[in-house]
Amino acid sequence: MNYRIDHIPLTTTCKRRPGVPMQAETITIHNTGNAKSTAANERSWLTNPGNTRQASYHIVIDEREAVECIPLTEHAWHAGDGSGARSGNRTSIGIEICESGNYAKTLVNAAELVAKMLQERGWGVDRLRRHFDWSGKICPRLMYDGGKWTGWEAFKAMVHSKIKPEVKSVIEMVPKVxxxxxxxxxxxxxIEDGKLVAPVADIVRGLGLPVDWDNETKKMYV
Ligand SMILES: [Zn+2]
Incomplete structure (x- = not known):
């Protein structure tokens, strides 16, 4: 799936891109509420002169692509809960999931993207929010299932299944190397007395850590 960056300008009307820095703490999931629009359509809507709403979002995703409309380090207007310091608008990355086309495929794309974003930040699915959690709006509406939010639980489970276990550095010692x-x-x-002997400084440096040697005290600082 293609990830495309197409930020709306800071001059966009209704202050749809306020340009105010944000250190995101959560990711908020939405449905577009429009059965026909694609990610490209939703991106165009943000800069459409006929649009008089202040609503905006960071990423919109469909069956083909994800479009980043606002930098993830700036806040947007997607949570419907005002501009307080602890609001969803000020602390959460908003992702709009399109309802058009092959929705099952779109949902998989969204789960994969969200899993990657969580992983990059060292977060788990406990960092996921619904639009509903901030303002009470029934959104993402396609995960609501007549009041039970079973689709939401299923989505979180799908995201969780796509988070890859952390790969730790493994050091392998084969003869002499x-x-x-x-x-x-x-x-x-x-090899000395059947043991591999290798310079610690080379190993530590090779792992990307700085090494300092103090010749007077014969100490190595890592
Ligand atoms: Zn929403």
């Missing part, structure tokens, strides 16, 4: 799990050569050593 120390490699990282991705194959990167860290150090070349030698």
């Amino acid at each position: 120390v490699r990282k799990s991705d194959g990167k050569l860290l150090a070349i050593g030698k």
Whole structure:
């Protein structure tokens, strides 16, 4: 799925892009409420002269692509709960899920994107919010199922299933050579009394950490 950045200008009417910095704490999920519009349509709507609403969102996603409309480090107007410091508008990234086309495919795309975003931030699905959580609006409406929000629980479960377990650095020692799990050569050593002996400084540096050697105290600082 393609991720396209097409930010609306800071000069967009109704202050739809306020340009106010935001350190996001959560991700809020919406449905567009429009059975026909695509992600490209929703992006165009934000800069359509006929649009007189202040509403805006960071990302809109459909069966083909995701479009980032507002930088994720600025706040938007998607949560319907005002501009207080703790509001959803000021603390949450808004993602609009399109209702057009192949909705099942769109939903999978959304789950994959959200999982990636959570993973990048070291977050779990407990960081996900519905528009409903901020303002009480029945949104994302296609996850509402007549008042039970079972679709919402299913979506969170799908996102959770797509979060890949953290890959830790594994150091592999084959005779005379120390490699990282991705194959990167860290150090070349030698066998002494059946043990591999290799320079610690090379290994530490190879893992991307700075090393300092104090010759007077014979100490290595990592
Ligand atoms: Zn919404």
